[in-house]
Amino acid sequence: MSLNTQLIRSLKAPPRPAWEEPPSKVGLTAKGGFLLLCCLGVLGPLWIVIVTSLSPKPVIDRVGGLVVIPQGITFINYTELLSGGQVSRAIMVSVGVTLFGTLFSMTVSVLAAYGLSRPGSLGHRFFLMTMMATMFFGAGLIPTYLLVQSLGLTDSYLSLVLPSAVSVFNILVLRAFFMGISPELTESARIDGASDLRILLTIIMPLSRAVLAVISLFYAVGYWSAWFNASIYLSDQEMMPLQNVLIQLVQRNTQAPTGLQQAVHTGQLSALGIQMAVMVLALIPVAVASPFVQRHFKKGMLTGAIKG
């Protein structure tokens, strides 16, 4: 089906079955109003944050806080933040940790999901039990902290990746999906002499693009949003990822990132505008990425939740 006809079909309401009574005006309005309210509740605060980050200082000062109606858009907050300094460095750190972490997590998870996708292989039950048992108990913060410390991972970016690299839930989702792929496909490849690694790379993975995208997003969002491990394992302020810088700026009322404090004091920049710009920088990647993967969410969540 071409994209056009698909679009037209999706805009028109499909016909109701004959047995369903036609909707009442009141019901439709109430339902529409309710949904609209929910969507506004999500988008409203985001709108305010974005508009404030784009407003020049006089406008922010006049309104006395967050700006709702845009007047005189300026990108000065962003150009200042991205032209080096604390926030630019924090963004590099966050991007680096997210990319490397997601790649690492996906590699080990996909391998394990495939390794466990054939019931009856040697150690299958034992490995599966070892994995699933961790879903029922948490190791505890204190022992984990002591372990990471004595492994010498503190003050290293590895402490942001390794302890949280594996999500058993994600592996189970991948595994359930791999197991659903028709065995005839892999079987014929095996008869032709393909190795397991080759089957995984050339047959299983291309057929699982949707679920791979979803799980990658889950891992990436996890790394991008994490701040707690950095707060206890890293002591060097220069190494802090973006979320931690945002905490310092907003929660602790430091007002402006180092390097821009001068400009804020002399009144060139608005501290609030800067804070909001940092927030926007922190939410842009997820806000852009997640809708693309959205139509696959159900697939990812379903296979995991129901078959888990």
Place this chain on the structure above:
Amino acid sequence: MSLTAGSRPDGTRPPAAVEEPTAAVATAAAKDQVPRRTGKAGKKGKAGKVPWRVRLRRDRTLILMTLPVIALLLLFNYVPLLGNVVAFQEYDPYASSNGITAIFHSPWVGVEQFSRMFDDPLFWSATKNTIVLFVLQLVLFFPVPIVLALVINSVIRPRVRAVAQAIMYLPHFFSWVLVVTVFQQILGGAGIIAQTLEKHGWSGFDLMTDADLFKYLVIGQAVWKDAGWGIIVFLAALSAVSTDLYEAAAMDGAGRWRRMWHVTLPALRPVIALLLVLRVGDALSVGFEQFLLQRWAVGAGASEVLDTYVWNVGIQNGDFSYAAAVGLIKGVIGVCLVLGANKVAHLLGEQGVYKK
């Protein structure tokens, strides 16, 4: 030729037999324990008779692929589990050069750390906050995704559905730092509502630092962040309901609401039961980052839950043994809750997290 079920007089195979392989694959995929009918798995039917050496050679790639994850889990989940022995010590991190070997040089004190808890008002206050918040979450948060899913499910225009879903899923992907900051900027003392009120002569509006309202505020934050995401599981269950059921109910004269009560809600029952079991099993974890982030604004009295208490005692104050003891108690009660909730679910005829 005798006329048995599954074969026809003319010798053709019935359609059911043609579909058989697909059906077998579907069930095999649905149930973990059913062997798949692949060549390799074919040997598996008599897996017990194949010597393990042969199986090792056959499956060595699979095992090698699984090992990295197993190694990571052993190191970061199972080893720390053993590290909980510090709860029975007076752990001194400086007893040795290394944090782990220091365990062997620290004195054992038995259950002294656990008896300390009974006389610790801060521990009981954190426990109380945790339980109150769990109950509030159950009552105020849990039903929200169900209601949202029912509304979305009744929308028949696919485009409207997709857009509404996309918007409602979005906050789930924001970090707690962002969510707390957004709330602070809207509802806090320097936030937009306070500013507007101040212009009209009301000053002192600040929901973020109000200790009494704090528990409702955190529920509000959780609803904003995750209620939309919670829809997914319910929508999936709803889409599996056969339209025949609705049609039959309508034929019997059931209206919109009666169909929802007698068809839709029963279809959601297993999912609701599963999520309830999961939630109750996780009752003592009401959210960690969310509370840690707001500790500075609202104070420890209102925001301290068991998880943040462990962090405060252990990481902040360096009393590792006592913190580990609190964490261990919380973990043990947590495992009991999971098992107990499952038991109740089984007694009520639901499936729970795992089967009997």
